[in-house]
Amino acid sequence: MRAVVFSEYGDESVLAFTDRPVPSPAEGEILVEVLAAGVNPVDWKHREGAVRSDRPFPLGMGWDVAGVVRRTVPGGPAVGESVYGMLPLPYGGAYQQFAALPASAVAPMPARLSHAEAAAVPLAALTAWQALEAAGVTAGHRVLVHAGAGGVGHFAVQFARHRGAHVTATASARNLDFLRGLGVDEPVDRGTADLTAAEPFDMVLDTVGGEVQRASWHLLRPGGTLVTLPEPVDEAHRLPGIDARRVIVAPDGEALRRIGALVDDGTVRVEVQSVLPLHAAAEAHRLSKEGRVRGKLVLSL
Ligand SMILES: NC(=O)c1ccc[n+]([C@@H]2O[C@H](COP(=O)([O-])OP(=O)(O)OC[C@H]3O[C@@H](n4cnc5c(N)ncnc54)[C@H](OP(=O)(O)O)[C@@H]3O)[C@@H](O)[C@H]2O)c1
Structure with missing residues (x-):
């Protein structure tokens, strides 16, 4: 072959x-x-x-x-x-x-x-699915997805909306309309936005690492969850009262069945x-x- x-x-x-x-x-x-x-x-x-x-x-x-x-x-x-x-x-x-x-x-x-x-x-959607699951995202939660236009991000924003969360997502200016089209409540220009002024989030999904992870701690409410993907949790910057964890994606045919149903009924693009x-x-x-x-x-x- x-x-x-x-x-x-x-x-x-x-x-x-x-x-x-x-x-x-x-x-x-x-x-x-x-x-x-x-x-x-x-x-x-x-x-x-x-x-x-x-x-x-x-x-x-x-x-x-x-x-x-x-x-x-x-x-x-x-x-x-x-x-x-x-x-x-x-x-x-x-x-x-x-x-x-x-x-x-x-x-x-x-x-x-x-x-x-x-x-x-599969890999990108399962990552988004398992990250939201790990954070227990539910209706009314405020969720921030970094790189909302990327592979993982564009699934994460749609799954979070489906769970009834209020979704903020970062992207470069050229992708803000794309984020709106996915149902993002607050698309944010990652070049200019000051997220420290935003109401605190219940979950931040860090798809970028480095400075984005470091800044994310300060955007969460006490008891909120930081999920990191590219890098482990940087313990040197850990803040008390924030649940922080790295999710490593795992294959899951059953979750793919459920994701497939959301694709087929038009919920997820x-x-x-x-x-x-x-x-x-x-x-x-x-x-x-x-x-x-x-x-x-x-x-x-
Ligand atoms: N732990 C795991 O199991 C796991 C699973 C999947 C992925 N990952 C990791 O998670 C990361 C994201 O994966 P992915 O598949 O979503 O990547 P991707 O599709 O390549 O992400 C591309 C997107 O990232 C955005 N972007 C780039 N730099 C950014 C920044 N500084 N701030 C905000 N957005 C930025 C770009 O949007 P703009 O041009 O609009 O900025 C672009 O649309 C990768 O490092 C990947 O290896 C880990």
């Missing part, structure tokens, strides 16, 4: 196209013919060596797949069914013609979505900035690392 692999950590040039054997599903795993693979920042972080696995090179790339089931297990999806899902971290293997992943990690593809759109969903062919994987990584993608990038096989 065609596959993108890498045999050393480094820049985009380490990505190579190769012929690889079709993976053999382990117990409980299904085999999916991949028609589209989502691109996430963790992909290039893995390629650079910031996220490592204990398997030997060459390593597979990517975690998000949408495609057609070719082998299944008892109780799993039907052969021929279109599914979407996320491979378990830290072993990538989505930028390739076939992927083996646990049956419990996939769900039927939302009927409204193409394979390319479906591949944009999936934004795909571009679909690139598999051979443009290096270009996709370059774009992702620039940090300006609206919604998601997807590779089509």
Whole structure:
């Protein structure tokens, strides 16, 4: 099968196209013919060596797949069914013609979505879902989502709205209308806004790290929750009375079923900035690392 692999950590040039054997599903795993693979920042972080696995090179790339089931297990999806899902971290293997992943990690593809759109969903949407769950976001809560126009952010703002929260989100000026279109109550220009004047939040989702995480502590009400994604909680800046935790996304086919229902009933929109062919994987990584993608990038096989 065609596959993108890498045999050393480094820049985009380490990505190579190769012929690889079709993976053999382990117990409980299904085999999916991949028609589209989502691109996430963790992909290039893995390629650079910031996220490592204990398997030997060459390593597979990517975690998000949408495609057609070719082998299944008892109780799993039907052969021929279109599914979407996320491979378990830290072993990538989505930028390739076939992927083996646990049956419990996939769900039927939302009927409204193409394979390319479906591949944009799993890792980013599950991260947003699990972050809101960790913070117990509920109706009436005030939620601040940093980078609301990004992969995780654009799902987080929509899930938070669906839970009945009042949503503020940051983005650059060119994305403020996009945020409004997603239902954000208060889109905020990250270049000029002074959030310290805002009414305190029940939850802040830090999708950026560094200075954004440091500033976030002071935007929360006592008892509020800071959820960090890119970096661990910086203990040196911890404030008493704030619950702070890092969420690491985990595959969850059941949550994907529920997310798929929200997509199909029109509650949640999936934004795909571009679909690139598999051979443009290096270009996709370059774009992702620039940090300006609206919604998601997807590779089509
Ligand atoms: N812990 C986990 O399990 C987990 C899971 C998923 C993601 N992550 C991490 O979370 C981060 C976000 O992931 P993602 O997929 O959402 O990334 P992404 O889609 O690449 O984010 C791109 C967006 O970030 C915005 N942005 C860039 N710099 C910003 C800043 N300083 N302040 C506010 N917004 C900024 C850009 O919007 P504008 O151009 O409008 O500013 C752009 O739309 C990444 O570091 C990723 O590795 C962690």
